[in-house]
Amino acid sequence: MVRRRSFLLGATALPLAGTGTAHAGTAQALAGPLDAGRAAADYWIRTQSLGGNDWQDATLHSGVMALHRATKDTRYRDYTLSWANRHNFGLKSSSGNPHFADYQAAGQAYLDLYADNPEPRRRAAIVREIDATIATGRVDYWWWVDALHMAMPIFARLNKADYADRLYRWTRQRLWNDGLWWRDSKFVGKNIYWSRGNGWAIAALAKVLEVLPQNSPYRAGYLADFRAMAAAITKVQRADGFWNVNLGDPNNYPGPETSGTAFFTYGLAWGVRSGVLSAATYRPVAMKAWDGMLRTALQSSGRLGYVQGMGQQPSDHQPVGRNDTANFSVGAFLLASSEVSKI
Numbered sequence: 069m070v071r072r073r074s075f076l077l078g079a080t081a082l083p084l085a086g087t088g089t090a091h092a093g094t095a096q097a098l099a100g101p102l103d104a105g106r107a108a109a110d111y112w113i114r115t116q117s118l119g120g121n122d123w124q125d126a127t128l129h130s131g132v133m134a135l136h137r138a139t140k141d142t143r144y145r146d147y148t149l150s151w152a153n154r155h156n157f158g159l160k161s162s163s164g165n166p167h168f169a170d171y172q173a174a175g176q177a178y179l180d181l182y183a184d185n186p187e188p189r190r191r192a193a194i195v196r197e198i199d200a201t202i203a204t205g206r207v208d209y210w211w212w213v214d215a216l217h218m219a220m221p222i223f224a225r226l227n228k229a230d231y232a233d234r235l236y237r238w239t240r241q242r243l244w245n246d247g248l249w250w251r252d253s254k255f256v257g258k259n260i261y262w263s264r265g266n267g268w269a270i271a272a273l274a275k276v277l278e279v280l281p282q283n284s285p286y287r288a289g290y291l292a293d294f295r296a297m298a299a300a301i302t303k304v305q306r307a308d309g310f311w312n313v314n315l316g317d318p319n320n321y322p323g324p325e326t327s328g329t330a331f332f333t334y335g336l337a338w339g340v341r342s343g344v345l346s347a348a349t350y351r352p353v354a355m356k357a358w359d360g361m362l363r364t365a366l367q368s369s370g371r372l373g374y375v376q377g378m379g380q381q382p383s384d385h386q387p388v389g390r391n392d393t394a395n396f397s398v399g400a401f402l403l404a405s406s407e408v409s410k411i
Contacts, residue, residue: 101358104366105135105405111370112398113147119395121155123218124378126173128395131402133180138406145184148177157181158193167201169215175222176275198223202231210239212252212380217268221275232276233286240293247300248315251380261315262381267331270297271403274338291344294335298345301332302353309360310374313382321382326365326374330400333357337407351411358408361401372398 109132119125129148136144157178160171175194182190201209210216216239223232243250250256251265273294280287304315310329314320336354339345365374367390375397377385385392 101405101409102135102139104362105402105409106139106141107370108366108372108398108401108405109135109144109370111372112395114370116395118151118154120160121151121158121174122160123170123173123214124394124396125151126175126177126218128399128402129174129177130180131399131406133177134406135402138409145181149181152178152181152190157190159197167197167204167206167209169210169219172197172201172222173218176225179222179225194222195226198226198228202228207234207238210235211242213239213243213249213265214251214268215239216272217275220272221279224276224279229276229280229284229286244293247296255381259314259316260320260381263311263313263315263325263328264331264376265380266297266301266315267328267335267400270294270301270335271331271400273297274335277344278338278342294339295345298336298339298350301336302350305353305356306360308364309356309358310364311357313376313388321386321388323388324360324364324374325376325388326361326372327376327394327397327400329357329361329365330397330404333361333404334400334407337404337411341407341410347411354408354411358404361404366401372401 112128119128129151132144132148136142136148152174155174159174160168162168162171165171172194175191175197178190178194210219216236220232220236223229223235242253243256245261248261249266249269250258250260251262255262273290277287277290277294280290301311301315304318305311306318306324308324310324310326311332312318312320312322313325313328333354336345336350336357340347340351340354361372365372367373371391372393373390374388375392375394376388377392377394379385
């Protein structure tokens with residue numbers, strides 16, 4: 069068991085106990101996927117201070133809230149609430165780069181908290197920002213594939229799918245190639261399909277499809293892209309369950325990498341759980357990836373390793389090592405644990 073500790077939420081101190089212990093190489097030590105999620109979340113909360121409201125911590129808290137919904141453990145919701153209150157449910161901004169998707173990403177966790185308790189202030193800033201983005205009439209904001217995950221689910225949840233689809237089509241026309249995505253225009257035509265970039269995309273599609281009405285005119289197109297991605301990544305999964313940092317070339321910085329793998333696991337597990345992917349075909353792929361992360365990436369302390377640091381291509385932050393970790397990858401792992409627990 070890990071040592072009990074507290075974190076402050078306003079004037080109230082709440083216990084933070086590690087409720088599961090993970091062992092690299094011994095996945096059997098965990099009773100189930102949610103125990104692994106708890107171990108990773110509790111380690112992060114125990115060892116890190118509350119972070120900023122940029123995309124990195126926004127992704128972490130999207131996963132924390134998924135874990136809260138799956139476990140009904142209010143400690144996780146309250147942790148995210150403490151983070152949101154620290155930033156007054158606000159967004160980063162930049163006069164030089166307005167309506168930047170990375171700065172909108174915090175809105176996902178804010179909307180999760182709003183769904184839990186519909187206080188108007190919990191969604192006010194993100195509603196203003198999305199309305200302001202739409203008012204510009206521009207559709208070229210999502211020029212890199214990561215932006216799909218940062219912003220597209222927010223548009224869908226705010227019933228702005230019409231405009232989101234215009235943004236998505238602009239990006240897809242430029243970066244999509246037969247089931248995979250180039251990260252941005254610098255990579256178009258090259259055999260470089262960054263794992264985490266594609267992970268952002270499949271996670272975005274899963275999150276959008278989760279909330280999009282069944283009769284939406286955009287649903288069939290997103291489903292087709294989601295299924296094409298699932299088929300493409302399945303073909304290049306490693307024997308150990310992970311995906312390499314370059315999906316196009318297994319010899320380009322080969323080795324296990326957790327952030328892309330966690331997002332793919334989340335997307336595939338969501339697809340199986342929701343019935344849009346064949347369980348016979350894709351459940352084994354998702355479980356192979358999940359088991360690989362438990363064997364190799366999740367340490368006995370709960371630290372999640374083999375995470376490629378912030379970047380945009382396979383060569384960034386190499387070599388990727390056992391102790392390399394990051395908040396956004398923990399968030400992806402929590403999303404994965406919450407969906408794997410359902411299949």
